[in-house]
Amino acid sequence: MSPSRKLKSTVLAIIALAMMSVSAFAADPGTPFPADSSVSDQKAGSILFYNYYSSSATASNVDNTRINITNTNIYESVFVHLFFVANSCTVADAYICLTANQTASFLTSDFDPGFKGYIVAVATTHYGIPRHFNYLIGDEYVKLASGHSGNLAAESIAAIANETVPILNDGTTAFIPFDGFFYNLVPRVLAVSNIPSRVDGNDTLIILNRVGGTLAISGDSIGSIFGLLYDDAENVLSFTTSGGCQKAFSISNTEPRTVPRFETFIPSGRSGWMKLWAANDFAILGASINFNANAAAQANAYNGASNLHKLTLTKAGWAIPVFPAGC
Secondary structure (H helix, E strand, C coil): CCHHHHHHHHHHHHHHHHHHHHHHHHHCCCCCCCCCCCCECCCCECEEEEEEEEECCCCCCCCEEEEEEEECCCCCCEEEEEEEEECCCEEEEEEEEECCCCEEEEEHHHHCCCEEEEEEEEEECCCCCECCCCCEEEEEEEECCCCCEEEEECEEECECCCCCCCEEHHHCEEEEEECCCCECCEEEEEEEEEEECHHHCEEEEEEEEEECEECCCEECCCEEEEEEEEECCCCEEEEEEEECCEEEEECCCCCCCCCCCHHHHCCCCCEEEEEEEECCCCEEEEEEEEEECCCCCCCCCCCEEEECEEEEEECEEEEEECCCCCC
16 A cells, blocks of 8 residues: 555544544533532532522512422432421421423412522422432522522532431431431531622622521521621621521621721722631521612623532531322
8 A cells, every 4th residue: 555545544544533532422421420529509419409589478570589490310200398498497398299301490479478588409209208319400580679689500419328318206207417428518618709899889688598407397597607708908807697597688887797897898899708607517508699770881780699609518417307298
């Protein structure tokens, strides 16, 4: 074979192999997100945590939340036990059943009108026992009468061990351990990555939720909260506050109480960031929603929402009632 024909044959062989590789790569959906990775709003899980919901009983057009939940499993259906934990710590629950590949949406004004809080969605068997089912994803759209609005992905907690969680009280209660063995560890320290100046018309709503409690009766309270507020020049102030099952507050001169006050520390045209954690070794999750009435008129004014960043992890757990799904 002549050198030119040999070179041409080699090139064609390389092209064929490359095409086969591309075809194989395109057909391969990739490696599943590791179950033992930490809680995240970017993966599927067996438990979903919706950081905030609000539902006015009289003005649902301006104060409401649309909850979305999806079963990404292409073969199996699932029973999902929903717990609506009000900011007063009281709990209401309901079941929703999803077939394979099904998505569902509902308004909290239809399920729990007149309350604010957070929502926990637990994948269970038909009998209500928590199950290993890392296929749930979800998100929510929140709109408040204050003008705050935004989309928040549900935080996903994956089951790790393919074992039944501890069953208590003669089978009427199950304990879900977030211990790094049965389920993922959960956050201890949270961070707000950017806080724009209130002097420029920004109203940043911070939401913190305690992870833990007996959801047959009540969620647990956060208690004392410690925080560090940084400006964009690396200066820092400390503060304390307190909260129940949920702590929601707009950052202002009165909360958190700092010296100097927030509007002096973060003046016009500047920004800052914040770390937050419970004084005791409690797990928390949270979100921030910013509202600026000038968003349509000013280039540097924005509205939006995001879950808080997780900086450290700890152990926690929920006890949930066990009874058969009604669907």
